[in-house]
Amino acid sequence: MNKIPYKIYLEENEMPQQWYNLRADMKNKPAPLLNPGTLEPMTAEELSGVFCEELVKQELDDTTAYFDIPQEIRDFYKMYRPSPVVRAYCLEEKLKTPAKIYYKFEGNNTSGSHKLNSAIAQAYYAKKQGLKGVTTETGAGQWGTALSMACSYLDLDCKVYMVKVSYEQKPFRREVMRTYGASVTPSPSMDTNVGRKILEAHPGTTGSLGCAISEAVEVATTTEGYRYVLGSVLNQVLLHQSVIGLEAKAALDKYGVKPDIIIGCAGGGSNLGGLIAPFMGEKLRGEADYRIIAVEPASCPSFTRGKYAYDFCDTGMVCPLAKMYTLGSNFIPAPNHAGGLRYHGMSSTLSQLYDDGLMEARSVAQTDVFKAAEEFARVEGILPAPESSHAIKAAIDEAIKCRETGEEKTILFGLTGTGYFDLVAYEKFHDGLMEDYVPTDAELEESFKTLPKVD
Amino acid sequence: MNKIPYKIYLEENEMPQQWYNLRADMKNKPAPLLNPGTLEPMTAEELSGVFCEELVKQELDDTTAYFDIPQEIRDFYKMYRPSPVVRAYCLEEKLKTPAKIYYKFEGNNTSGSHKLNSAIAQAYYAKKQGLKGVTTETGAGQWGTALSMACSYLDLDCKVYMVKVSYEQKPFRREVMRTYGASVTPSPSMDTNVGRKILEAHPGTTGSLGCAISEAVEVATTTEGYRYVLGSVLNQVLLHQSVIGLEAKAALDKYGVKPDIIIGCAGGGSNLGGLIAPFMGEKLRGEADYRIIAVEPASCPSFTRGKYAYDFCDTGMVCPLAKMYTLGSNFIPAPNHAGGLRYHGMSSTLSQLYDDGLMEARSVAQTDVFKAAEEFARVEGILPAPESSHAIKAAIDEAIKCRETGEEKTILFGLTGTGYFDLVAYEKFHDGLMEDYVPTDAELEESFKTLPKVD
Numbered sequence: 001m002n003k004i005p006y007k008i009y010l011e012e013n014e015m016p017q018q019w020y021n022l023r024a025d026m027k028n029k030p031a032p033l034l035n036p037g038t039l040e041p042m043t044a045e046e047l048s049g050v051f052c053e054e055l056v057k058q059e060l061d062d063t064t065a066y067f068d069i070p071q072e073i074r075d076f077y078k079m080y081r082p083s084p085v086v087r088a089y090c091l092e093e094k095l096k097t098p099a100k101i102y103y104k105f106e107g108n109n110t111s112g113s114h115k116l117n118s119a120i121a122q123a124y125y126a127k128k129q130g131l132k133g134v135t136t137e138t139g140a141g142q143w144g145t146a147l148s149m150a151c152s153y154l155d156l157d158c159k160v161y162m163v164k165v166s167y168e169q170k171p172f173r174r175e176v177m178r179t180y181g182a183s184v185t186p187s188p189s190m191d192t193n194v195g196r197k198i199l200e201a202h203p204g205t206t207g208s209l210g211c212a213i214s215e216a217v218e219v220a221t222t223t224e225g226y227r228y229v230l231g232s233v234l235n236q237v238l239l240h241q242s243v244i245g246l247e248a249k250a251a252l253d254k255y256g257v258k259p260d261i262i263i264g265c266a267g268g269g270s271n272l273g274g275l276i277a278p279f280m281g282e283k284l285r286g287e288a289d290y291r292i293i294a295v296e297p298a299s300c301p302s303f304t305r306g307k308y309a310y311d312f313c314d315t316g317m318v319c320p321l322a323k324m325y326t327l328g329s330n331f332i333p334a335p336n337h338a339g340g341l342r343y344h345g346m347s348s349t350l351s352q353l354y355d356d357g358l359m360e361a362r363s364v365a366q367t368d369v370f371k372a373a374e375e376f377a378r379v380e381g382i383l384p385a386p387e388s389s390h391a392i393k394a395a396i397d398e399a400i401k402c403r404e405t406g407e408e409k410t411i412l413f414g415l416t417g418t419g420y421f422d423l424v425a426y427e428k429f430h431d432g433l434m435e436d437y438v439p440t441d442a443e444l445e446e447s448f449k450t451l452p453k454v455d
Numbered sequence: 456m457n458k459i460p461y462k463i464y465l466e467e468n469e470m471p472q473q474w475y476n477l478r479a480d481m482k483n484k485p486a487p488l489l490n491p492g493t494l495e496p497m498t499a500e501e502l503s504g505v506f507c508e509e510l511v512k513q514e515l516d517d518t519t520a521y522f523d524i525p526q527e528i529r530d531f532y533k534m535y536r537p538s539p540v541v542r543a544y545c546l547e548e549k550l551k552t553p554a555k556i557y558y559k560f561e562g563n564n565t566s567g568s569h570k571l572n573s574a575i576a577q578a579y580y581a582k583k584q585g586l587k588g589v590t591t592e593t594g595a596g597q598w599g600t601a602l603s604m605a606c607s608y609l610d611l612d613c614k615v616y617m618v619k620v621s622y623e624q625k626p627f628r629r630e631v632m633r634t635y636g637a638s639v640t641p642s643p644s645m646d647t648n649v650g651r652k653i654l655e656a657h658p659g660t661t662g663s664l665g666c667a668i669s670e671a672v673e674v675a676t677t678t679e680g681y682r683y684v685l686g687s688v689l690n691q692v693l694l695h696q697s698v699i700g701l702e703a704k705a706a707l708d709k710y711g712v713k714p715d716i717i718i719g720c721a722g723g724g725s726n727l728g729g730l731i732a733p734f735m736g737e738k739l740r741g742e743a744d745y746r747i748i749a750v751e752p753a754s755c756p757s758f759t760r761g762k763y764a765y766d767f768c769d770t771g772m773v774c775p776l777a778k779m780y781t782l783g784s785n786f787i788p789a790p791n792h793a794g795g796l797r798y799h800g801m802s803s804t805l806s807q808l809y810d811d812g813l814m815e816a817r818s819v820a821q822t823d824v825f826k827a828a829e830e831f832a833r834v835e836g837i838l839p840a841p842e843s844s845h846a847i848k849a850a851i852d853e854a855i856k857c858r859e860t861g862e863e864k865t866i867l868f869g870l871t872g873t874g875y876f877d878l879v880a881y882e883k884f885h886d887g888l889m890e891d892y893v894p895t896d897a898e899l900e901e902s903f904k905t906l907p908k909v910d
Contacts, residue, residue, distance in 0.1 A: 006533040078461040
């Protein structure tokens with residue numbers, strides 16, 4: 001066996017030609033979305049007013065294991081994929097660990113993260129359906145950027161509702177979106193009923209993700225030829241993101257490497273669900289065993305401190321109910337929490353797997369995350385996104401355990417993106433102004449009160 | 456022959472093990488650096504007070520064709536190299552051109568550009584000489600970022616003097632440098648004699664590159680265990696950057712592709728000199744012919760409107776004299792000129808090649824550059840740096856000519872970096888606030904008056 005290279009790239013003809021649908025191998029399927037009015041499972045017809053038809057099929061299908069990736073999407077993937085699996089030789093040496101550390105790096109594209117994998121798929125099906133455009137919301141702008149790139153490539157209109165405070169304070173991603181021809185509207189706006197209502201009640205509001213979702217959904221459902229798209233949480237998103245895990249597994253298989261531990265950061269679950277998909281599939285089928293660890297911020301601890309229950313997906317409570325680990329739909333992480341991973345809930349699929357004991361979860365404090373990020377950047381070169389750095393922190397902790405026990409474990413983690421647009425947070429960290437925040441039990445109890453009553 | 460993939464990556468064992476020194480094959484060697492006092496060629500001894508010894512050797516050696524790349528540098532290269540040669544299928548389709556367009560993409564690392572190729576080399580030789588650290592200046596921060604990454608990897612101190620206006624208005628690259636442990640000082644500062652003198656004379660000054668160079672050189676030459684390093688213009692830098700061209704050529708050779716036209720942006724010449732090195736070598740040895748085009752901003756047109764003469768390398772007039780195409784050492788591009796490529800002179804090596812008619816040069820207007828950048832981003836995905844977009848503009852122009860003539864030329868250009876830290880300029884462009892500026896003949900004549908008299 002040759003020495004494993006620093007970076008393993010698949011050849012173009014080795015890239016996945018199908019996405020893998022983890023749900024097909026789950027014995028306990030994720031609970032269905034419910035209509036908030038009737039509390040009955042959402043039908044394809046109900047969903048197709050909001051989402052594209054093909055995506056509704058993918059959303060509801062929990063038996064088909066593989067979906068062909070259309071050629072047009074595969075061509076787009078070739079522009080920025082395969083993403084490398086990197087052997088973290090320098091980090092291993094720095095930590096003096098016998099562990100072998102690998103990371104799948106999804107940040108080498110202009111959107112700066114893995115979000116593009118699903119953005120192109122969702123845009124493609126919208127185009128195929130003959131739609132004129134799509135709407136979405138974005139917070140700091142990672143998902144909005146990815147979607148605008150995909151829409152630009154397919155010549156599809158893209159309307160992004162961007163939380164006003166980010167629109168004003170983080171203008172750079174907004175400009176990237178404009179470069180790709182998207183219209184970016186600060187939310188709340190006067191474009192929608194819900195926006196006007198909120199502005200009337202709270203004239204000086206700087207917006208929220210929940211409000212931006214509501215505006216994007218309203219525009220999609222009231223404008224001829226538009227649908228709404230979403231970058232995380234949904235089953236369809238996890239399906240598209242399985243390309244991460246499929247590529248990672250194929251790259252490691254080429255060198256006969258089998259990870260013992262797989263680590264991913266978890267917000268809504270798009271990256272984690274994608275990274276672990278084929279490995280979890282083997283585990284579900286009893287073909288292999290892996291320790292799988294979800295890492296979330298201590299300030300937004302859905303897995304580790306949330307309830308497994310039906311909840312609203314949005315703070316506006318207009319979307320379907322999903323059964324998931326949740327902190328309550330009006331939970332909002334402290335303002336000093338940097339980066340993403342601030343969603344109150346978690347993918348239904350991952351929630352079910354966690355509830356079945358098939359994966360672990362842990363939460364980490366923000367300043368520890370940035371310490372790990374800086375340590376990683378200095379030896380591995382890449383300046384990581386705060387989100388990704390949650391996984392780095394856990395990987396370093398596991399590698400240090402190996403140093404203590406002498407075990408030569410193989411660790412794979414997901415490096416979802418770069419931190420080039422998160423330097424305000426890095427600056428706070430360098431200046432010693434970054435604070436940790438952990439919600440109190442009382443705060444969570446208060447938030448859980450908003451959970452809907454579903455038997 | 457298989458279809459050429461979107462991206463050609465070399466295997467690790469195909470990566471260059473030697474740098475190529477273009478000067479060895481030049482019949483007319485670049486003119487030597489002169490001591491500004493005696494007007495005699497600078498000796499190794501004189502230079503070694505400022506630069507590391509090994510780098511002085513490389514600077515002065517115009518006969519050795521190949522230099523081994525030390526293993527430690529090759530290991531570092533493996534962290535972010537090989538960089539891909541990308542076939543711009545989508546751009547070709549958009550332009551409906553029969554031309555085949557390739558670009559060598561150097562932006563997929565945290566420094567965001569090719570600068571890292573020389574930064575690690577210069578830091579390595581400083582470390583090897585037992586130095587404590589290095590000093591440098593940086594404008595917008597691309598070079599400073601690259602150097603701080605290299606120094607962090609080698610545990611070498613890194614002192615960066617950053618032009619004050621950039622330090623204050625472009626804090627993001629400053630934070631990247633801090634992440635890598637560099638000390639970043641706004642220039643002019645109270646740390647140096649030259650800084651104090653300037654601040655006394657101009658208390659409100661926001662600094663200039665020339666002043667920052669002077670401070671960095673002063674600190675290097677007056678602090679035990681420090682030397683000064685520079686990211687462009689010098690022969691040693693072109694030597695290190697030859698890795699760009701060597702990799703590009705190896706990747707294209709694998710698929711039997713031979714470019715007809717090679718295009719690079721040109722500021723001080725580090726990227727262009729690196730990209731063209733092995734191709735120009737073949738041309739010099741009479742083994743092949745290529746059209747080679749340097750593209751510079753119309754606002755800083757050293758090749759196209761400068762004089763080929765000995766000039767000061769810095770505005771402070773303390774560095775050696777170099778013979779080069781120059782606009783005069785006190786020439787400063789208009790403040791509305793975005794991005795880099797604002798150096799008044801040009802690499803002596805490239806200047807000699809241009810003077811010998813071995814390459815062409817053209818200048819392009821800023822708004823045309825941003826139009827090309829946006830067109831490229833929308834179809835190829837990558838948001839390019841303004842510097843790199845000069846080459847994109849010329850490549851698009853050549854591809855359109857092919858569409859008109861029907862010629863199936865093969866074009867290779869250098870995509871030196873990403874524009875993630877240049878979004879203020881993109882915003883201006885989107886808002887229609889970007890202006891073109893071209894210096895008048897009278898302005899240039901005025902500037903040429905500062906040229907030193909050298910027979």
